[in-house]
Amino acid sequence: MSASRASRFNQRSLAPVLFLAPAILFFMFYVIFPIFQSMQISLYDWDGLGDKTFVGMDNYVELMDDEAFYTSLKNNVIWLVLYMLAIPAGLFIALFLNQTVFGMRLYKSLFFFPFVISQVVVGLVFTWFYDPSFGLLNVILGWFGLGPVTILGDETWVTYGIIFAGLWPQTAYCMILYITGLNAVDPEQIEAGRLDNAKGWNMLWYIILPQLKPATFIAIVVTVIGALRSFDLVSIMTAGGPWGSSRVLAYYMYEKAFSEYGFRMGYGAAIAVVLFLIMMIYITVFLVKMYRDEKGH
């Protein structure tokens, strides 16, 4: 084996390993390791200060009999379903904005704006909007002789109210993904479609949307993950209330483990593990489906 071949061998096999090493190391240390650590902590009763007591599956058994857990789970499902509205909404705004009109950049910026501002600000803005005594919503309802409604103080409406606030920035995010996607749409295919008399819905459904598949894929992934880890808006707008009816799993985990009245690390970890499994199942199903689709081509 000559020296040059040896160095080429090193370049081919060693270089990727070296380049990947820091990322892998950090990923192992900050993502993979804590996952297993959480699973381990979920088997203990621990206040974060004193000694850990091994309790086996007790935390999970308690979880199965915890009303608040089911409330959170139910809200997570509602989030998951309704948050998907951001995708079609984002698509239609993107289509609307994909024109050459004077000042279009300004409109695009305005539509993108909610994604840039902090979720905390979004939460506060909507809290004011919903305020039962001076909020804009009730002022508007008042014009029609309706209301006042206490969106954030009523257990039937509170989750929908928060999701609606969350849809504002999420739609902007999906919109940007689609605007980028629309730039990559092949004009020749559209031209060909036109020649075949495709217009409106048909044009969108058979010619544009298939080409937007990568954008749709990303939009679904970020929206689902966004829905499952919804935390900041719940924390800002209601702190899980009234009487815990707007909790989601991520917030309930925080409440049990880290909040003022919590510090049950084991129980919080058990909730986190459940949330992790839900995401895991979803992501696995999604990846398997994607793999099959790709293989089909």
Add this chain to the structure above:
Amino acid sequence: MVTKFKTTIAALAASTILATSAFAGELVINTDTSDPAPKAAFEQLIADFEAANPDITVKWNLFDHEGYKTSIRNFLTADAPDLANWYAGNRMLPYVNAGLFEDVSDVWEDNGLNDSLASAAGSMTIDGKKWGVPYTYYQWGVYYRKDIFEANNIEVPTNWDEFKAAGATLTAAGVTPITIGTKYLWTAGGVFDYLNLRTNGYDFHMALTKGEVEWTDPRVVETMNNWKQLIDAGFFLENHTSYSWQEALAPMVAGDAAMYVMGNFAVAPLREAGLTDDQLGFFQFPVINPDVPLAEEAPTDTLHIPANATNKEDAKKFLAFLASAEAQTKINEVLGQLPINKDSTVGDDKFLQAGYTMLSTTDGGIAQFFDRDAPAEMAKIGMEGFQEFMVKPDRLDAILARLEKTRLRVYK
């Protein structure tokens, strides 16, 4: 030396640096006294202490309230200051149990505090030892709009029937009797405390918060039924679940609500909002069951030495200084609250005087507050239940069953 920090993160990072560079004769104090009055009070206190002890320099790290509650767990274990403020009662139990607070019984012994701070000794004692020094407390009660009461010819109610009658008159006049904001839950805990203290008395209330009584006990049901009478009569502000306690001040300032069951800290914002002492009054929560001695609610704020502190000797000096009648007089003058030391002078503010008279003549006992008397987890679920009850009183049985389930788990 006074070091101030806006954010928790900055303070945490800084306290790491400060703690590691601490030298003998330097005292590190962490507090969350970031509101204007408490901040000024601590500035004053530290300046006075430094003047009395020229060989000691104080480094003061100021946290915001919410950040402090989570930071204290970190800094007590990792980078302990020499002193940290916290609360009396059950709230300090986790840290005492985890061995993170220093036993300061000797400070009490050596400075005659068992006598001068006797009123708060009970809430500072766990396992027969004292775990900190209390420096201030404040009364709870009913703050009300005198002018609205006068306009409707209402006398200050002293018993349950008068209280309900006053509410009926106010409702008829289009005024909400009691304003409240339950978004952050604890305000509902205060109302429950008073109703339970007046219906069943101090001993029962303490037994309940200590987990010795079932939540489904008929006596608890009686308290809740008394509460229901008020709810059904439209006593409480509508939409209270959407408001914080500060937001609930607005209807009272505007004259749309006449009373507020609150702590004395509500006086300052009410005055700032423009209410004069002619418009604003205070009365003791009315009697419900005449056979029960009147107990009051007066949460106590305290200062502790972390077990991992480096300069415990000077920290004990500081505690002794803080316990003195002069220091407590001065600090509470600025705080607008009541001193614990029996030889201190109470500020001449009319609400402080009223509170002092009330608390020093009360014979039923002094409670801390629902979330300080009950363990954290029970407190959270309990106060959530109270909030739910205030909106959906017909769910009483389900709520009490849930609290009972929690009791069985929390106190085992």
